[in-house]
Amino acid sequence: MATTPRFRCFDPTNSYAATPDHPRRFSTTSNSTPRYYNNNNNNSKGTMGISANSEPKIITGDAGYVLEDVPHLSDYIPDLPTYPNPLQDNPSYSVVKQYFVNVDDSVAQTIVVQKDSPRGIHFRRAGPRQKVYFEPDDVRACIVTCGGLCPGLNTVIREIVCGLYYMYGVHRILGIEGGYRGFYARNTIPLTPKVVNDIHKRGGTILGTSRGGHDTSKIVDSIQDRGINQVYILGGDGTQKGASVIFEECRRRGLNVAVAGIPKTIDNDIPVIDKSFGFDTAVEEAQRAINAAHVEAESIENGIGVVKLMGRYSGFIAMYATLASRDVDCCLIPESPFYLEGAGGLFEYIEKRLKENGHMVIVIAEGAGQELLAESRLAMNHQDASGNKLLQDSGLWLSQKIKDHFSKLNKMSINLKYIDPTYMIRAIPSNASDNVYCTLLAHSVVHGAMAGYTGFTVGSVNGRHAYIPFHRVTERQNKVVITDRMWARLLSSTHQPSFLDPKEVAKNKGEETETHLVNGENHLEETASATPKEVGNQQATYSGN
Ligand SMILES: Nc1ncnc2c1ncn2[C@@H]1O[C@H](COP(=O)(O)OP(=O)(O)OP(=O)(O)O)[C@@H](O)[C@H]1O
Numbered sequence: 001m002a003t004t005p006r007f008r009c010f011d012p013t014n015s016y017a018a019t020p021d022h023p024r025r026f027s028t029t030s031n032s033t034p035r036y037y038n039n040n041n042n043n044s045k046g047t048m049g050i051s052a053n054s055e056p057k058i059i060t061g062d063a064g065y066v067l068e069d070v071p072h073l074s075d076y077i078p079d080l081p082t083y084p085n086p087l088q089d090n091p092s093y094s095v096v097k098q099y100f101v102n103v104d105d106s107v108a109q110t111i112v113v114q115k116d117s118p119r120g121i122h123f124r125r126a127g128p129r130q131k132v133y134f135e136p137d138d139v140r141a142c143i144v145t146c147g148g149l150c151p152g153l154n155t156v157i158r159e160i161v162c163g164l165y166y167m168y169g170v171h172r173i174l175g176i177e178g179g180y181r182g183f184y185a186r187n188t189i190p191l192t193p194k195v196v197n198d199i200h201k202r203g204g205t206i207l208g209t210s211r212g213g214h215d216t217s218k219i220v221d222s223i224q225d226r227g228i229n230q231v232y233i234l235g236g237d238g239t240q241k242g243a244s245v246i247f248e249e250c251r252r253r254g255l256n257v258a259v260a261g262i263p264k265t266i267d268n269d270i271p272v273i274d275k276s277f278g279f280d281t282a283v284e285e286a287q288r289a290i291n292a293a294h295v296e297a298e299s300i301e302n303g304i305g306v307v308k309l310m311g312r313y314s315g316f317i318a319m320y321a322t323l324a325s326r327d328v329d330c331c332l333i334p335e336s337p338f339y340l341e342g343a344g345g346l347f348e349y350i351e352k353r354l355k356e357n358g359h360m361v362i363v364i365a366e367g368a369g370q371e372l373l374a375e376s377r378l379a380m381n382h383q384d385a386s387g388n389k390l391l392q393d394s395g396l397w398l399s400q401k402i403k404d405h406f407s408k409l410n411k412m413s414i415n416l417k418y419i420d421p422t423y424m425i426r427a428i429p430s431n432a433s434d435n436v437y438c439t440l441l442a443h444s445v446v447h448g449a450m451a452g453y454t455g456f457t458v459g460s461v462n463g464r465h466a467y468i469p470f471h472r473v474t475e476r477q478n479k480v481v482i483t484d485r486m487w488a489r490l491l492s493s494t495h496q497p498s499f500l501d502p503k504e505v506a507k508n509k510g511e512e513t514e515t516h517l518v519n520g521e522n523h524l525e526e527t528a529s530a531t532p533k534e535v536g537n538q539q540a541t542y543s544g545n
């Protein structure tokens with residue numbers, strides 16, 4: 001029989017117990033909402049009623065159960081009224097037997113466990129609650145999209161609008177134009193189901209987007225001035241960092257404003273969540289470019305098709321597109337350093353493949369081999385408006401290097417075609433499965449905000465939607481773990497070299513190491529800049545799936 005965990009209070013910064021009369025400690029039971037900090041300030045702009053960033057809300061239970069909870073408006077605003085969830089009278093949803101989520105439901109981050117292992121980290125399960133913290137008539141919601149484009153943005157916008165409208169009877173929803181700076185520099189767009197009806201069939205975002213321009217104080221002033229009390233923020237890692245500081249500022253000002261993020265990243269580089277929306281669409285669309293490269297390459301003697309795909313720091317699109325296609329002979333990603341010349345290098349492999357097969361296809365992620373590019377040209381240190389490093393064109397660079405190498409050889413003339421479909425992939429509408437995923441994400445985020453949660457990102461964790469504290473999705477990037485089975489499957493499907501030093505791998509395999517990498521949760525930031533030899537060392541520590 002399932003037992004309800006007995007929650008204990010755990011304050012990561014203090015070892016002594018929390019007490020109900022100490023406002024800075026959690027006072028939690030399984031039935032009460034944890035709260036910290038009393039709010040005695042008024043709501044005027046910039047007041048210093050509440051200082052310091054909020055601390056993580058961590059609740060522990062029996063058998064090593066840990067809930068990494070998200071903030072709630074009642075944590076800092078006392079005596080907030082609650083209302084019955086209007087969904088209980090909604091004829092469409094009345095067929096569902098147990099529609100409302102139990103207050104104690106949580107989603108496990110790790111689902112592969114051993115008999116005696118602790119229950120581990122959990123996140124609050126997403127979904128509708130019996131009580132809501134906003135009267136539908138009082139809600140003034142806004143939606144903003146920031147960062148690069150991604151298939152599905154319009155679907156999420158549509159479903160937030162329709163979800164608020166039809167599930168909760170919220171009719172005042174504003175679109176913020178042109179990303180964060182739109183809060184203070186642009187007009188707003190009123191959004192209704194009619195306005196958004198067809199937008200899921202279009203790529204891009206009807207609201208526009210931008211990089212840079214995050215001015216927290218001006219943004220929160222604008223939220224206050226417009227009377228907005230629910231802020232829905234779609235964007236990647238940078239955007240979620242921005243959302244986090246907006247939440248902190250709203251909290252500091254004591255505002256009754258729910259700030260919620262929906263992670264958007266075509267690169268799939270946001271951690272914790274299973275995958276980001278638009279990723280499936282991107283992988284599917286990448287097939288068209290790979291097919292074209294393959295057709296070109298196999299139609300001519302010693303044909304080489306080079307396809308560049310997106311992935312600044314994470315090579316997920318390249319890896320999945322390669323695995324899906326089966327026409328790719330070599331996939332290069334930022335996480336797996338490679339080299340061109342000499343034994344075990346890329347040129348040697350190309351020559352071998354052309355001799356065996358007469359043609360080949362290479363997929364390269366935009367961030368792959370950047371360290372080699374920097375060596376061969378003047379290192380550029382340009383950044384975009386958000387401070388992201390502007391990368392050099394890895395596909396163009398690689399194509400040129402291959403051409404130069406084989407023209408020097410004289411013995412083998414090659415025909416290389418370079419295809420860069422990156423922006424074409426990013427600009428298409430989401431496919432069917434992403435459309436459904438976007439809809440569920442939008443509904444989950446709306447349920448969370450209506451229930452008074454704030455300072456959270458919504459995402460699917462092991463197939464269940466959860467509310468995840470901002471810091472968990474911004475503290476690191478999700479990367480391909482090259483010591484995991486998925487990358488091994490890729491190597492085995494392409495037969496490409498691993499570019500690892502075989503002696504080092506063999507040596508380290510025999511050695512006991514203390515570090516154990518856990519599937520999908522490895523902090524492999526260092527891998528991106530590691531030498532092939534160093535990666536060989538990491539290989540030996542693998543204990544993944
Ligand atoms: N640390 C930060 N604090 C506040 N705002 C930030 C921070 N980092 C980025 N932003 C803001 O978030 C917005 C989007 O950031 P960015 O351009 O890096 O895209 P992103 O959300 O990471 O998406 P993409 O995956 O396309 O890179 C920008 O307006 C930027 O100013």
Ligand SMILES: O=P(O)(O)OC[C@H]1O[C@](O)(CO)[C@@H](O)[C@@H]1O
Nearest residue numbers: 147148149266267310311312384
């Ligand atoms: O829109 P921009 O500024 O050209 O950014 C391109 C970058 O955006 C991304 O698509 C992420 O959104 C990266 O893969 C790519 O490097």
Ligand SMILES: [Mg+2]
Nearest residue numbers: 147236237238
């Ligand atoms: Mg980013």
